[in-house]
Amino acid sequence: MAKRFQITLAGEAISFWAEPELTILRASLRGGGGLLSSCRSGTCRACRCRLLEGEISYLIEWPGLSAEEKAEGWILPCVAQPRSNLLLLRPAED
Numbered sequence: 001m002a003k004r005f006q007i008t009l010a011g012e013a014i015s016f017w018a019e020p021e022l023t024i025l026r027a028s029l030r031g032g033g034g035l036l037s038s039c040r041s042g043t044c045r046a047c048r049c050r051l052l053e054g055e056i057s058y059l060i061e062w063p064g065l066s067a068e069e070k071a072e073g074w075i076l077p078c079v080a081q082p083r084s085n086l087l088l089l090r091p092a093e094d
């Protein structure tokens, strides 16, 4: 069986699966998580979520986040791939 990770959206009772080569955004669109997106290239920040638990890696060297945001756990799911099971928190809508 192919390796895959479970991704859970905190506080929403939503989870979906992602193979390690899939971006978290693509997995959410396929699996019913429905994360917001626009550019899908790590620049617009529409997909921004906080990583509460787990490990990711990026497809690009410089995703559009400051060092402070990264330290706070913000990630860009459109250019991030899971490296473990993940617990994500999407920002509250204004």
Ligand code: FES
Pocket: 036, 037, 038, 039, 040, 041, 042, 043, 044, 045, 046, 047, 048, 064, 076, 077, 078, 079
């Ligand atoms: S969709 Fe634009 S940064 Fe993720």
